[in-house]
Structure formats: C-alpha cells, structure tokens
Amino acid sequence: MKRYNLSNNLVILFLVTLFSVTSCSFTTKEFDEDSEKDEVLIELITYVIEQGHFDMKDIDDDFSTAVFKDYIKGLDPIKRHFLESDFKELKAFETQIDDQIKNKNLVFFDLSVELYKKRMEEAKGFYAELLEKPFDFNTDETINTDYDKADYAKNNKELKQRWRKQFKFSTLSTYHDLKKEQEQKKEDGEDVEEKSDEELEAEAREITRESIENYFETMSDLDREDWFSLYINSIVSQFDPHTNYLAPQDKDRFDISMSGKLEGIGARLQKQRDNVKIVEVISGGPAWTNGKLEVGDLIQKVKQEDEEESVDIRGMRLDDAVDLIKGPKGTQVTLTVKKVDGSTEMISIVRDVVEIEETYAKSSTVERNGDLFGVINLPKFYFDMQNYNERNAASDIKKELERLNEIGAEGLVIDLRNNGGGSLSTVVDIAGFFIEKGPIVQVRDAKNNTEVLKDKDSDVVWDKPLVILVNELSASASEILAAAMQDYERAVVLGSKQTYGKGTVQNVVDLNRWMRNSSFGDMGALKITTQKFYRINGGSTQLKGVESDVAVPDRYSYIDIGERDYENPMPWDKIAPANYKVWKGYSNLDEVIANSQKRLSNNAQLQLIDENAKWIKTQRDQNSYSLSYEGYNEEMTKVETMAKKFDGINKFKTDLTYKSLPYEESLMQNDSSLTQKRQRWHESLSKDVYVEEAIHVLQDLKVDRSSIKLAARKN
Template sequence: MKRNFKILVLVLLFAVASCSFTTKTFNDPDKDKTLVELITYVLENGHYDSKDINDSFSKEVYSNYLEELDPMKRYFYASDIEEFQAYEDQIDDQIKNKDISFFDLTYKRFQQRMAESKEIYKEVLATPFDFTEDEVLEADYDNRPYVASKEEMKERWKKQLKLAALGTYYDKIKEQKRGLEENPEAEKKSNAELEAEAREITRTSLEEYYDFNDDLQRKDWFSVYVNAIVERFDPHTFYFAPTDKDRFDMAMSGKLEGIGARLQKKSDNIKIIEIISGGPAWRGDEIEVGDEIIKVKQEDEKEPVSVAGMRLDDAVGLIKGPKGTKVTLTVRKVDGTVEDIDIVRDVVELEETYAKSSIVEKEGRTYGVINLPKFYFDMGDYSARNAASDVKQEIIRLKEQDMEGLVLDLRNNGGGSLKTVVDIAGLFIKEGPVVQVRSKMDGQEVLKDTDPSILWDGPLVILVNELSASASEILAAAMQDYKRAIVIGSKQTYGKGTVQNVIDLNRWIRNSDFGDLGALKLTTQKFYRVNGGSTQLEGVKSDVVVPDRYSYIDIGEKDQENPLPWDQIAPADYEVWNDYVGFEETIKSSKARMAKNEQLKLIDENAKWIRDQRDEKSFPLNFEKYKTELEQDEEQAKQFDRISDYKSNLTYKSLPYEMKMFSTDTVLAEKRERWHETLAGDVYMEEAIHVLEDMKMNNIQNSKLAEIRD
C-alpha cells in the first residue's frame, strides 16, 4: 500500500533531464548486471544527496527488499531468512562488483515458496472453517516472526483465509436475512452452505491474485530489487521499467494514443471496464463496458493475435498504437455474440486530469472555482496543452462572467511540471520570484515570473490538504508569501520539497540486444520558498486550518522512510502584495467561523475514529465476536453519515462554452453534474466563497472611505 501511494502522489517536477557528469562506457553483456552498474553510476553522480554505499546501506536495502517481497510474512520461512542474512551486509559489495547472486537466490526461493503456498491455500480451503472457535488473527505484520515449519505456515495461512472467508460469510448471512424479510417464500440456505460459498469466493479471489503473479516475469521482480536499492537514497528516487515509464508519461501528459478504453484482466480474459469520453471507442459506439477482447489484429497483418492468457501489459501494447492507425478487435459482447470491430486509433484526452471550472453566485455576486488535479504538460512539447495555458483560459472565461473572486482548488494535487507552476503564479502577480531551486551541480537559481501583466488581480483563495504535494506546495507557498492569496486547508500540506529528473538509461547503452532499459527518476534539486524556507517535511501551513479525514493519518513526507531534511536559505527579493485591505482580519473571521462550524466538528471526530480503526491490529475469528465488533463499528459509523448529507446554500453551474457541449457529450454533462453536487456539499469550498466575499467587501468599504476622504 505504501508503494502504491508513493507512485500515485509523488510525481515529477522537472521533465527535461540533463546529465552533466562524465560519460562512462558500460560493456557487460549481462543486462541485469549492466542495469545495476548504470543505475549506481547515475545515482552516485546525479543524486542531490548521494549516499555512501556501505554496510549500513546494505542492511537497509536488505530489509526493504524482503518487506516488499513478503510484507505479511506468509511465504518465507525462518530458515530462508537465516540463509539470506549472510548477504545482509554484502549487498553494497555486490552492487560495486555487479554481483546479483543475492537477487538470484531470493528470486528462486520466492518462486518456490509461492508455488508451495498455492498448495497450502488449496488444502486449507478444502475444509470447512469452524467459526465457533475462539481464535484471533494478530495482524501486526512488522513485528510477527517468520514461521519455522510448514505446520506453522499452514496455520498462518489458515487464519488469514479464515478472516477473509468470515467477512464474506457475515455478508451472506445478512444478505439472506434481508432477502427472507422481503420474500418469506425464498429458499433459505443452511449456514454450512453459506460457509462453503464464502470459501469458494475466497478461493476465486486467490486464484485471480496468483494469476496476476504468474503473469509477472523475472524482469518484473528484478525491478523490485533495483527499487529496494534506489529508494534508499530518498522516497522519490525510483526506477521505471519500460512499461512503467510509459504509464508515467501518460499520467503526466494526460493523454495517450489508442482506442480510449480502460482494460482489466479477469482470470485469462481481457475485459473493457471503462470507455473514455471523447475517445475512438466512445465515438464508434460499438464497444461497451463488459465486452471481452478475444483477438487483436493490426492493419498491416493478415492474422489476428489471441490475447487469451496474455499478460495485461502485453495485450495493452497490442491495442495501443500511433494516431491514425487501425486496429481490429475481435470481441465477445456482453450478450455473448462475437464481433470484429475496426477502430482508428487517436489521441485520447484523459479529461479528468485537466483543469475544470465552475461559477457560483452568492447574494448577487459571481465567484469562480478552478479545480486543478495536477500540473500536467506534454513531455515532448510544452507548447501543447498544459496546466498553465488551461488555467489561464479558464480565468479568461470566468472573467467574461463577471467573476469577483476566485478559488483555486489544489486538494489532492500531487504535483507535476515546475514550469507550469511559475507560469500560473505569473497570472496573479507582477513580475517577481516564484521559487528558489538549489542543485548539486548547478548551484542556486531563482525562477521568476518575467511578465509584468496580471491576468487576475482580484480576491484569491487556494484550497489545499495533506495530499497537496510538490508543485502544489510551491504555488501555495508563493501566493502565501506574497500575501496574494489566503490558503485554507489542512494543518500542513504533504511536505515534498525536492525536485526529480527522469533520466533515460538507454542514452549510455549501445547494445541493441538489451532492448529498452527504462528510466530512473532521481532527486536532483531542492526547492525553497521565496521567503527562504523549504517546503520539505514542513509543507505549507494553511492560513485557516480545517480538519479533514486525513488529519490524524500518517501520510506526509515526514512519515516516509529516509526523507531529505528541512533547511532554509536566504530569502529572495520580492514585494508583498499590497492591494488587499483587511487581509489579516479576513483570516481571523474565517478562523472564527470554522471554530463554530458543526460540520467541521463532526469531520474532526470522524478523522479520529478513522485513525483508531486503522490502528487496529487484532481481529476475532469467532463469528459472534466478529459480528458484535462489526455491528458496534457500524453503529458508531452511523453518526458520521450526516457528513455526506451536508448541503450549502450555494449553486454551481458550468460556463456557457461547456453547456453547449452537453447536448452532444452527455458523459461530460453527467461528470459535471456529479462535480457540482459534490461542491454543493463541500464545507471547505463554502468557506472559501465566504472568504472571497469578505475580501471583496473589505476592499469595497475601503474604496468608499477613500472616496469620502477625497
């Protein structure tokens, strides 16, 4: 879970990678050994805070790697760990000597233990569970020991599977009870039958899990080992295998070339799980969610290729392709019929990653809202669509609707392009510094807005939370230091004050037999606010602090392993925005409102409850005790249902240009309707509008006083 979160949230700031360190030749014929040597070279010469690769480093890699392979300690035995420990302080030497024997040993053993575990789970699930036994599963996996025997391993699996089956069994009993209340004549299954169904569902889920793992190749597990090494430098240094790099590029640019559908592998089948609005599949209206892809045929090939049993990544690779090319999919439709469908590939815009805006009226005044999910850009062409140009366009459109105040929503925005941050900041200030950057090789630099024009000089509020990271923090920090905007949100933002470059590892290699070696994202710089302080670890502290569901959960940079430290440098030369009147009074008024807000009090109580639930490490395997605990939790949870019932008296609506699109794009219309409903129940957005109103009124009153004095 930790790794998934890091990959989701901590993204690139600089896209253009430059390597000024000495060119080196890599001649080893073994691809894996070359990869380790090359990555080590790049890390030692290019990382902002390069580490000594010594025994201490080795022990950290050893621990991290085994945790990645077997986090729940249900594969390896104590005897395996005893054998592995001979390498605990040797990995540093192996790295330097291009020796991968530790990986080879653990990989072969892991494959062996995985195969053994298949037999274990099948044996366990062949026998009914006794849910009357008074057993408990202790789920403190970090502190649980490795098992010493097959009997202990079977017992560990039994408890884990029993908990999974118990949850399903509980749900089935509730479902049957509800069904009998609605229809007393319905067939009533025995508890034994329901238990058997619960075990079967558990078995099916495990088979899908093992199908996924069976699709993984040696190179996939080698990537896990490589990342155990590179992540010791800091949490954001990461090795991208070739397929991972493709996904990263797509996520940053917000587009891909293909058919415009999301796929999922279920058992041996590739199924359509989403049709992307505006894409070729959506426009053709022949493919639908639930269709199963059987074969794929390229326009220059005579015979189609079967994708049955194929790895999902490989199937996606066949279906994706350059804009304008044709692909023929043989699909089994939802109704069971089989059809050949021709689709011309095109650039598919992932609309949900782009900036979107709304207008809201309050007491005769019009305000604007811009939601920015990430600071996106095209890695190959910055002049193409990017976050800065889109935000600029939305502001222009909102001004045409006589907007009197703007909310920029950066909640859950994990970052992106640094250039787009500087460009967006320039929309709100006169020319001046936006962020300071310190590099290992190039020293210190101040990135400035050089355009003296200001697109929006009115009231500005920025919304943030604990998941606002990196580029989001730069923008929020700059606007806060200039006193250009009031920042509303969590106690602090994520706290990522480092800059990453993505280095194409193929630039050093001339051996065509290797294929694509992928890329390395490594930390090359730290950035600092214009006031001199770093956002590293500390993040941006909101002017108005409000609780949210993440308030008591450890998810920030400070909660990651081996983050770089906080520090500060001299402030840049900048002038505080002086066009606001009553700036501090507005913040004070907002704090007073928030302190009295009953919705926020309820949210704070819910956040504490979520923390307590997440900290739970012991689970009963006795049905009655499980039922009692679950019902108590459900009863406690009911008190927080009112959170989703909250509605403000504000109404949000789309801009005219978007409303014209709704007649032909009903999917977009539905998405906007859902977004507006969410905004109407958003207490943070409601307060942001209140703050804009206060800022506007303060300035109006000041203008009238000035007129009287004149």
C-alpha cells in the same frame, strides 16, 4: 523562458519524459562484456545515481541494512513463506549488500530467491489440505495483521498455522458478506434460493481456494528478471521514494501510457502488502464521475458483469489485478472495496476513457448577500507536450479570470484540492496573474546551483481577493502556486493542515544510452531525483508541504498520507530567500484569518468531519480481528453503524447556489452532456463546507487600493 515540468510522485504516466537526458552530465561508460546482464545493470544504475542524484548517499553498512529490510519485506510482506531459519541465513548478509553492490556480487540475491521458491513449493503442497475441511467459526481465536511486528515461524507446523489463520480470515470475510447479502435479498423481497450456513461456508472456502490458486499461479509465472527488479528497487529507493528502476517490460508500459488511451475505471493503483490501494482518482475518469472511490480505499475483489462470482485479488500481483479491473469501454466492473473508514462496500463502475474536457479548468459563479464571487477548479497543471503555446492551464485560467472580471465578480476561489501537479511553467504564468512581477519558485540541483523562476510580466489580471483551497493530495505544482501566493500574502490558503509535501523533481533516464554496445539487451530505464524546489521565502515544500493559513479538518487529518507516508523521503531544508516584496493589498488579512479560524471552530459539519477523521484513524490502527463469526459480525456491525452516523457529512447543504458563466450557459443550449456535468459539479459545490468558508473569507477581505497603487509607483 526555460520550460520545466513538475511531476506528481504518484503519477509517472504523463509529463515526466520531458526532462532531457542530457540535462545530467553523464558520459557513456565501458562495461566488462564477460559480465552477466544483472551484474552490469547494478554497476550501471549505481554509476547513473552517483552521477546525477540530487542527494547521493554513502553506500555503506547502514545503507546495506536498509536495503536488506526493504527487500525481505518486499519478498515476504506478511511473513508466510520464510521460516526463522531462512531469515537468519539471509540476515548474515545484512551488512554485506553494500560490498556486493560494489563488487557486482549477487550471492545474497540468488540465495534469497532460491529460499523463497523452495518455501513457495512447500506451501503449494499443504494449502489444499488446510482448505479441505469446513472452518469452525464458533471458536474464539483472533488474527493479528500487524506483520511488521510478527516473528517468523519457527518451523513448518507453525507456518501452516499462520496460513490456516489467513485462510480462515479470508473465508470468514467472504462468508459474512454472502450471509449478509442473502439476508438483504430476503428483506428486499427478492426470490432467492436460500442456502444453509454450511453451504455458504463451503462457497466462501471455495472462493478462498480459487484466490490462493491464482496467487500461486501468478507467482510461478515470475522469472528472474521480476525478482531482480524488486531487488534493484529496494536498492535505489533508499535514495528517495521516487527514484525507481523501470525494467524493460515496465518501461514499455510507461511508453504506452504516455502515447495512448487506456480504458478502465480511471484510477491509479498501488500494491500495499496483499492489498490493492487507490492512490489517485483521475479527474474526468469513470471512478471520478461515479464519486464513490477515494484515495486510500483498498480493492479486495473484482466482479465482471458477465460473471456471477467475484475474484479475490488480495495477494495477487498488481499487474494481474489491474488487468481484471480495466476493460473495454462500456462494460461494468463491480469492486468490493474496504473504505478508508473500515466499512466494506460494493461499487459498480462502467469503464470508459478519461474525458479530457473534465481535466481542464472550469469556473462557476456564486452569489452571497448581494456579492458575486468566482470559483475556478483546476484538476492539474496541464499543457500540450508538443507545443506549450497551445491550450494549457495558464491560458485557460487567464480566460476565466477575464470572464469573471467582465461580469463583476468581487473575489475568487481557486480549488487545487486533489491536484497532483503538472507543468511548472504554467504555475509561474498563473502566479503572475495575481502579482505585478517577481520570483515564483527556486530550483536547486545536485551541485547547489539555484535558479529563480520569475514572473516578468507587470500586468495583473486579477487584483481582487483570492482564496486557494488545498488538501493533503494537493501536490508538487499545486504546492508551488499555494506557497508563492502565501509568501506574497496575496491569498489566504484554506484547507488541510498541510499539503502533500513533494518538493522534488525526477528525470526519466533511458539506461541504454549509457551502453557502448547492445549485447546485454534492453537495460530498462531509471527515474531519478535530480532537483529540488524551494519557496521564495527559502523553505522547501518537501515533506512539510504548505501549511494552510486556515487549517480545516478533513477525513485524512489524523493519518499519514502524502510524502511523509513513504519510506526514505528526502528531508525538509531551507536556502536563502529570493528577493521579493510582499503584496500590500489587504488591510485586514490577519483579522480575516483569525475570524475564519474562530468561525470554523464552531462549525457543526466540520466537527462531524473531525470526529469521522478520528474514527478513521482508529480503524487504520486496528490490527487484531476475531475469527469467530459472532465476534467478526459484531466488529463489522460497529463499523457499519459508525459509517451510517457519518452519512450526515454527505447530506450537508449550504444555502449557496452556483451558476455557470454566461459563455458556458450559451454552450449548454446545444450540449446536454455539458449541462449534466455542470449540474453535478454545482450540486457538489452546494454541499461543500470548505468552499462555503472560502466565500466567507472572500467577503471579509478588504483590498486597500491606495496601497496597491503606491506599490506600483515604487516598482
């Protein structure tokens, strides 16, 4: 069987390099040796995309307009540098970028960087003045952070006012935190040297000043290559959000992450305007173990254990923010985090390396009304990059299924929540454990060649009821398994309204392989979308993901998170279905789904979760904030009150008790660490309303053995 890899769009840190460069029909190309490196790079990237991208777009005026919009937004996301006159001067090139790309013309790029650096120097000249005097937190004024709808400042006077408001907002936020922290310490009876409001304001203003000085220092360190990477990525991202240029320094970091362990908090971060956003919490990592950070949280400040003050990382370059957050194993970092629900929390995490064992599949049993069921948690579809026959997700799942069969488990929950993907080969193998044989997924390339990946083994490891748990962060490989089991009517898919929606695959291409000579130096690499995946029913998992049979509200229900949250996602489409036969094992599937939906509509815990999700939506949509202490404090108090109201979500407890399988209980006798990890997981399961409902569904599903035997004889 051909081995595929399916990488989560959020995580290019592993697996993606398994795509062979030779899988794309590229040929070495001649370049003008008298050209500048940047000119050659544009020509080379355009050539590679034209040769290999799954869905090549016309590079025309519409394309040019989209590049212009994204590039300017990337340069000045909160409109605090360019003046209206600068924007108009640059906008003259709005429909010319396509022509400049074709002609290797960099006039627009050079002008944009020149103007940006000019405004940056001007801002350096006046920021100290704005932070010299105390801010008046009694005046009634507001700031609107919806910068997409804001106009550019007409002149320097107006621009300075924009900086002033941003400085005041930052200082007010810090002042509020310092004031509340002091009040809390007094309430707790701590011996604290009480500071006046004036002293607290001065301290907060100094923190803002240090933060902006760090910002200017960081921006001053950027060179032409950094700006050009931004420009190139504004171009290539128009094809789809996962086609990215990796400059030489980024390619080096990519290579390091492929081969070594990085010590830190175990989370992947992404720049979002001036904020640093959590886009993945890595299973087995310190943040995952800590349990307080979640996808969508914004890290605002970072404090080292040996320092008294936090460093404000808002506005900081992502690489520099990451350098502050990561650190040696065993050291503690404290993050000031704006949670998804709008509340602010200080979270302390002890840095460590990801525990590999915790990224593997693990099983538990649970008994309800005399019936025994199994739960398998699969954090990702892992495999050995050097040898597929070594330990992988499929071989581990098979062992757990056989162990659950041995102890008489009558139904199974596979938990794919937060599973971002991995090896497609393991998906095909795992799906085969639940059906006799047949197609699992379809793969189509840019030339419309379609390959159907099949399970060819007629052995069925598990022929009993199956529920698959998903959420919005179940991506790529997870979606393929859930979709296949849904199309076969082999499992009930329970979870969020839809999964992540990534149905594309990327190929990481070393651009240097297309150069006949190396006189231009290292050209970096290109991550390019080359294939698309389709369900066996013909529908793509792209954008729409997999819609749950039983849709359950969660905290992300009303916000865009996943593929649809990106700009320029590739569209959903459909191809001819594969030849497959629905599994006829359930005698009451539709009835069970209907009963589950009815049962959940009256579930008090889920009603509270749904209310929380709606509150999160209002918080995410809020753009206007008071710049008076009274108004700001009132807003923050409201957020904290609502956050406390929803604390009840975490206090929920089912009447189910989870236990490790016999083989693991034997291991625990000599491994206290494993005991603690499983106790923590079982405690989490006992509070999980989604797993509880999955067990209800398993207990309701009736398997018609005669239908299974009849189908087997026909095959």
